[in-house]
Amino acid sequence: MKKSLQVIISALTFSGLALLTLSQASAQPGRFDTMTMEQKVAAGESYHGRQAVPVEPFRVVGNIYFVGTTNIGIYLIATPEGHILVDSGVNEMSATIRDSVEKLGFRMSDIKIMLSSHAHFDHVQAHAVLQRMTGAQVMALEADADALEAGRDLSPLGFEGWEPVKVDRRLQDGESISLGGTTMTPTWVPGHTPGCTTWSTDTQDDPQNPGETVNVVIFGCNGPNDGVQIVNNPRFPTLAEDSLFGFDNLDKLNPDIYLTGHPEAPFEGIMEQLRVQVRPHPLLQQQPWHELVAERRASIEERIAAERGH
Ligand SMILES: [Zn+2]
Numbered sequence: 001m002k003k004s005l006q007v008i009i010s011a012l013t014f015s016g017l018a019l020l021t022l023s024q025a026s027a028q029p030g031r032f033d034t035m036t037m038e039q040k041v042a043a044g045e046s047y048h049g050r051q052a053v054p055v056e057p058f059r060v061v062g063n064i065y066f067v068g069t070t071n072i073g074i075y076l077i078a079t080p081e082g083h084i085l086v087d088s089g090v091n092e093m094s095a096t097i098r099d100s101v102e103k104l105g106f107r108m109s110d111i112k113i114m115l116s117s118h119a120h121f122d123h124v125q126a127h128a129v130l131q132r133m134t135g136a137q138v139m140a141l142e143a144d145a146d147a148l149e150a151g152r153d154l155s156p157l158g159f160e161g162w163e164p165v166k167v168d169r170r171l172q173d174g175e176s177i178s179l180g181g182t183t184m185t186p187t188w189v190p191g192h193t194p195g196c197t198t199w200s201t202d203t204q205d206d207p208q209n210p211g212e213t214v215n216v217v218i219f220g221c222n223g224p225n226d227g228v229q230i231v232n233n234p235r236f237p238t239l240a241e242d243s244l245f246g247f248d249n250l251d252k253l254n255p256d257i258y259l260t261g262h263p264e265a266p267f268e269g270i271m272e273q274l275r276v277q278v279r280p281h282p283l284l285q286q287q288p289w290h291e292l293v294a295e296r297r298a299s300i301e302e303r304i305a306a307e308r309g310h
Pocket of ligand 1: 118120192220
């Protein structure tokens with residue numbers, strides 16, 4: 001238990017670690033939001049290679065499949081009427097994702113809806129390419145839709161961009177979408193990006209037990225990245241309040257299992273068990289959700305207090 005706690009915690013601090021590495025890779029280490037765009041792109045390219053190593057796809061739980069890479073979580077939710085893809089990763093990953101979807105026996109052309117956890121390059125950069133491959137409708141929370149369409153990171157991070165992609169449907173907080181008997185509900189968690197989204201769904205994990213549902217969330221919204229000024233942020237004057245509102249919203253959820261956008265640490269040591277479908281499900285041993293949300297909230301509150309000088 002202790003070990004799995006540590007593993008989850010390190011997963012959640014990953015975005016901070018990644019940034020540390022990114023700023024080390026730049027010519028001007030230190031505050032992230034003072035890097036030039038050239039420095040950000042150079043740092044981003046070194047990041048792609050490390051995160052985007054292909055892994056064998058597998059069924060995670062119920063109708064949710066992992067089609068991502070070593071440390072970028074891309075999830076396929078399969079239904080009898082077509083599939084939903086959550087996130088697309090960096091540009092280099094589009095062929096990997098296609099291969100993974102096909103290895104699992106699904107067709108790219110059956111992906112009908114593309115969703116995103118948040119408009120940062122490592123989660124949505126390949127959206128435009130995958131949209132062309134699939135013909136899917138792109139749907140996103142209103143507050144991240146502008147960034148997707150602009151092809152620019154409009155979050156406090158302001159990092160590397162992507163090919164603009166048209167958003168076919170802009171959703172509001174809590175506005176569910178359904179396909180083939182699966183319902184996905186977006187919870188708005190501003191802070192990390194303006195429209196950072198935690199997706200929830202109920203899935204049947206055990207075909208012998210069709211009445212038994214498992215609530216699963218996919219999330220990557222841990223508040224503003226390390227290195228981002230939270231209090232009186234010049235571009236986002238209400239970033240502190242928005243971030244705390246996001247944690248309040250997260251705390252309303254009650255998942256049995258949560259999946260993250262950077263899965264390397266949470267899957268470490270249980271990858272084989274996941275692949276061979278060990279039950280009870282190995283991810284039921286994760287740190288309890290509300291404890292996790294409280295911990296993440298506390299770390300942002302500490303940063304806010306430190307910036308306010310008390
Ligand atoms: Zn991010």
